Structures are given as structure tokens and as C-alpha cells.
Amino acid sequence: MPTSNLQESGFCVVRNAVDSATLAAMREFTEDLIHFVDHQGLDPFYKYYLPHRNENGVFLDVFQRHPEFHNWAKLPSVLDQLENVIGPDIFLYENSLLYKPKGKKNGVPWHQDFISRAHEPIKYIVWVAIDDAKIENGCLKVIPGSHKNGLYPYHTVQGEAHHSRINQEYVDESKAIYLEMDAGDAVIFSSHLFHSSEEVHSDKPRRAFRAAYQGFDEITVPRGAPFVVRGGTPKSLAQRFNNQNDLLNRILMENKKLKAFHMDFIKFLTAPHKPTLIFGTGSHAENVFKSIQLVNEKYGSELKISGFLDNDKQKWGAKFFDIDIIAPSIELINKHNVIIASSYYNEIYCQLINLGVSKSNIILA
Template sequence: MNLKEKFNNDGFVILKNVVSTDLIEQAKDLTEDIIDYFDHTDTDPFDQFFMNHRVDQGTLYDLYFRHPEFQQLATHKGVIGALREIVGEDFFLYENSLVYKPKGKKNAVPWHQDFMNRTDEPSKFIIWVALDDVTIANGALKFIPGSHKNGFLPYFQVKGETHHTRLKLDGVDLDNYIHGEMEAGDVLIFHHLVIHSSDLVDVDEPRRAYRFSVQGFKQLFSPRCVPVVLSGGRPKAYKNASPRIINKSLLKKFINKVGNRLSNI
């Protein structure tokens, strides 16, 4: 079974030893600096452009645009090559972040599908570059193989929770899951509709991963920042491409950011 066949069958694949130790250590050192800085201040010179980091929730947003070190991970030839086999020649960066499990916090992630409330958007492919060894003990993802084939499932929202959008699990076989254990430098690619979660952990062993998602050219839209083409993008790809009309809330947010920047000139 080749890479694409395995991905289509299970909804995810893990690629071993993709990213060099040097690049991983570089990203880890930078990550520690970012977390240490935002643990002590909320002053962010990029807050007019990007999502605010949430160290209390274990998420650092939009690192591709802030730090060249993470651009090297997203454009790594091993990552791009695998994505071309799975996605095709043409795809762009949809969004990106670094995720980790903050110790002493409510760090469990309930069963969900990524972007499960964006039912009018095309398929997305999520990439995890492991910066640390990812084990059951420190919060490896759990996947239900093949669950992406069922399409979008019903969901509900729980107010006040970090992960407030939850799947309705009626009829879902939660016993049929696989842990996605990885070593630092491994790369996980999964379909955004595959059902996954991670358990509450309280250990000192970190579990950090650079997470980004890509989308084909069927719909050219990014929820924040701008689309960055990672592969292909030659004019032949424009034939079936169409920009998405930004919804009113996102448009209002964008206008406010532009207005704030102009007022500070």
C-alpha cells in the first residue's frame, strides 16, 4: 500500500525521521523563548496582524509569519514531497500554530474533527512536526482510523470551555482508536475530518508540535493572514480556483486591524 492509499484508507499517516535534529533543536529553543516571554508579558508587537498567543491553553499562533525557523519546517522538502503525493501539486498554507500540553492546566482535547463547523469549505490536511517524542504518557493524539470517510458529523458547543466545539458521539465507535506515537523529527499528516482527541496529562515531559494545515486551490481563503503557496501555484492551477468571500465578522476584524495600524502611523 503506497502513501496515498494508506492515507485514504486510514485518514492519517506518520512519516519517520523526516526533519533533522538540528532543525528540531532550533525550533525547540525558539519555542522555549516564546513561551518564557509570554508567560511574563502580553506585549506582542505583532498583535495587530496575527492571533494572540495563548500560553495558558498551549497554543502559539501564526509562527510561519513571525519566525523563519518555522518556515523551514513548513517548507521542508520531506514534508512537501509527502503532501504532493497525498494532496496534489498545488496547495497553500491555510493556518498554522504550535501546540503543546501546559502542565497543571485542563489540557485534554475532546473527540473532534478539525474545522468541523466549516462545512462549506474544501478538505484540509493537517501536518504535525513533532519537536519532542510524543508518547501515550505525554499526550499522543488518538485517531479513529477511517472515520474521515463519514464526512462532517453533528456538533454542539460548550460555553466557557477552551475546546468549546464538540462532536455528537452517537453511533461513533470510540473503542476503535490508535495512538499516534511519534519521535522528534517525525511528521504526522491527517485529514481534517478524521476523528481524534488527546487525554489529560500532568507530566514534566513536554509534547510540542508545529501544526499547520494546507488546502488545495479549489477555494483560495485563509481565516487569518494571507494564503501562502507552499507548492505549485502556476497559472494552470487557477482554472478551478476561486477566492472565498470573507464573512462579515472576519471582514470587520480585518478593518479594525487596518484602522488601528493607520491611527498609529
């Protein structure tokens, strides 16, 4: 399927992305790996990466742990398709080995990937079949077009490997289709696409390498470090730099402490903008405000803070740095950008979205 299908349906399939010899080697390796984790499970990287969930058939961060997966994250025919939607510079955000352990709770409920990370850029997922993936051994199920409206309300089931699940009232299973694949095929799909797989207990294995990719517009990873899989050349990097980025580099070089802030906030400091509110009145908000003062005074930026927002009614009407603390309201917020400077980022982000605030007007510090 062409990339247009990826944009319209939310997924596309790349046939024969992996050759038969490479598949045979990976089947042998993953069989040994699963046996090792099931019977010994010693992990020298436990301090750096999440533990494997062999009871659910999820081995996390295998690219970092095992070089056998390196080429699987850089399949040319797959990266060609990704480049059409992400751009020439692509990095590996997250990855895992997936399989269906027989006799275990191996179903995957309907979900959108990274549904709890609404503040991060969209990602594209690549799911490469190590074995034939058919209905009988638990192939993927998807709902075509379900990616078009962004992230949906969800709930969390504590203790489960697949803990974040779309609220069932938003799932129309009558529109679902099975994505049957031959070994070596790869499916690319939007992280917003509704997908799942059924619990099965087949004698036929169903292993897959899954990887999530993101572009260079914002560099963020859940743990470890980003790995560039395509691009990042001097030429492509030079094309990303303009006068604003030159200033950003200077600011970061001269003020090391600013590197502790989210890059969206650093970029926002030097961009043209309308009046701005800071959501939060704690120590993080104090650091954010002082950083804004520094950049305004030292580099000529003109970022104006009109007020501080807080959900604590006891603080309304008080002042923070001689600026009013006010209640969040849609009438006020819609006239401003909002910098979230609080450890309750996810809750505040959802609050703002529910108030109708545009994502483009929300900045994480």
C-alpha cells in the same frame, strides 16, 4: 505509510521529517517563546492574528510571527505526500505551536478540524513532533477511517480553546489508537479525521508544530493571507486557466465590486447550470441579484433565478425584484442550485444539508 493509507485510514506518518540539529534549535526557541508569552506576552501582531492561548498550550499563527517556523511549514518529505492528495499547488491555511502546559487544562476533546466551516474545501493537517510524543506525555489519539463520512454533528463549548466538539454519541473510543511518534516525525491527516489527546501532567514536554494545508481550487484563509508553500509556478497556474477562467479574469478586472463576493459565486456566474434559487431577501441578496443581472447582460451569461427562499413565513408569497419569495422545501430545492446570500450562511448551509441537498448544488455568495 504510503499515501494510500492517508486515503484509507485518514492519516499517514512520515518518519524523520526533521533532522536532529533542526529539532535542537526549535526546542531551544520554543522554550524561550513559551517563557516569554507566559511572563510578558507582548504581541506586536495582536491586531492581525488571534491571541495565544498559553493556558491551553496553543500559540496561533506562529509561521506569520516567527521566521523560525518557515522551513517547518515546507518540509520536502511532507509536501511530497501532500502533493499526492492536494495536487502540485499548495498553500498554508493555518498553523500553530502546540504543547501540554503542566498543571493546566491541556486535554483536547474528540473533534474534526474546521468542523464549523463545512462550506470550505477539505484540508490536510500536518502535526510535526518537536519532542517525542508518547502516551505518557499526551500523544495524539485517532480513530482510523473516521474521515470517510464527512463532517459530523457537533456542539460548541464557549470560552474553550478547543470549543467545537463532535457529539459524543458518534465517537466509538473502542476503535481509537494512540499515535506515538519520535521527535522529528510528522503525521498527515484529513481534517475530517476524529482526533484528540488526553490531559497529562508529565515532566516530559510534548511540543508540536501543526499546519493545515489546502489546494488552489479555492483560496480561503481564516485570517491574514495565504502563503504558498509549493507550486504556484507560471506553468502550474497556466494549467489551471481555461476559457472560463479567462472570462472570469476579464469580469473581475472590469467589475472591481464583484471581488467582494466569494469565488465560488464568481465561478458559478459563468458556468453551465440548471435553474437557481437565491436563499435570502436582504441587502446581500439584492447585491447578488444585481450582479447576476450585470453578468447576464454584459457577458452573455444565462443564469436564471427562479425564486427567492426565506425562512420568514411573513415573506412567503411576496415578491423581491418581481420574483416570488417561497418557503424552502426539499421538493423544490432538489431541482435547483441554491445561492446562499445571507449572513446566516452556516445555519442555512446546515439546513440545506439536512434537507438532503448535495454540497455541489450549494453556492456561497
